[in-house]
Amino acid sequence: MELAKAYNQLLQRVQAACKRVGRNTSDIRLVAVSKTVGTDIIRQAYELGIRDFGENRAQDLRDKAGLLPGDINWHFIGHLQTNKIKYVAPKAVLIHSLDSWELACAISDYCEKHNLTVQALLQVNASGEVSKYGVPVDRAEKIFLRIYKELPNIRLRGLMTMAPLTEDESVIRQTFRKLKQLQEKLETRIPIGSLDILSMGMTHDFEIAIEEGSTMIRVGTALFGTRRR
Numbered sequence: 001m002e003l004a005k006a007y008n009q010l011l012q013r014v015q016a017a018c019k020r021v022g023r024n025t026s027d028i029r030l031v032a033v034s035k036t037v038g039t040d041i042i043r044q045a046y047e048l049g050i051r052d053f054g055e056n057r058a059q060d061l062r063d064k065a066g067l068l069p070g071d072i073n074w075h076f077i078g079h080l081q082t083n084k085i086k087y088v089a090p091k092a093v094l095i096h097s098l099d100s101w102e103l104a105c106a107i108s109d110y111c112e113k114h115n116l117t118v119q120a121l122l123q124v125n126a127s128g129e130v131s132k133y134g135v136p137v138d139r140a141e142k143i144f145l146r147i148y149k150e151l152p153n154i155r156l157r158g159l160m161t162m163a164p165l166t167e168d169e170s171v172i173r174q175t176f177r178k179l180k181q182l183q184e185k186l187e188t189r190i191p192i193g194s195l196d197i198l199s200m201g202m203t204h205d206f207e208i209a210i211e212e213g214s215t216m217i218r219v220g221t222a223l224f225g226t227r228r229r
C-alpha cells in the first residue's frame, strides 16, 4: 500500500480508538517503527510530516540519524547491549527499552563521562512471558525508584511494554492494564506529572493500548508493510 494512504488509515484508526474512550488524539504520540526500512522510505514518511521514528538496532539508529534530517526524533526500542550505548545515547530522544538495573548503571556511566543526560522508559515484562525482555512486574517499582533516585543522568519518563502475540484480546488488555496500574502506583511515589509516558501498542494491538491509556504507540507494519528480516 502507498505510504500516504497507510498513514491516513492509521490516523483514522487512532482517532476512532480515542473516540471510543473519550480521549484526545493529541494525547497519543505515534512512533513510526522504521527498523529494516531504508532511508528513502523514511524520507517519504518525513515528507508526510512524521518526525518520530523507532529503531531496534543501535548501529542502524546511528547510521540513519547521520543520513536523515536533524529534526527527526529517534527512539530506541530494542534490547540494548552495554557496548552499544555509545551509538544510542548521543542520538536518541528516548530509550524505550531500559530493561535492567545493570543497563541503567552502564548508561549512567556513559552519560556522566560525556556530560549527557538521556530520557528513558523502564521496559516491563507485563505479560510474564519468558521470551520477553523487561523487568518483572513485581520488581518494577523498586528498580524504577532506584534509577529515578540514584542515577540523575537518566531521566525516567515512564514505562514501556509489549503484549503477547495472541488473538486473545483479553490477554492483551490485561497486559496493558497492568502497566497502567503500575504507572498509577508509581505516581504516588514521585512528583506528579514526571511519569507521563506509557509506551504500549503496536500494529497488532495499538487500538486496545489506546483504550487502556497508552500515550505512545510504536507502529511499523501498518505503515511500512510487512518486514522481510
Ligand SMILES: *Cc1c(COP(=O)(O)O)cnc(C)c1O
Residues within 6 Å of the ligand: 033, 035, 056, 077, 078, 162, 202, 203, 204, 218, 219, 220, 221, 222
Ligand atoms: C518491531 C517493533 C514494533 C513495531 O511492530 P509492528 O508490529 O511492525 O507495528 C514496536 N515495538 C517494538 C519494541 C518492536 O520491536
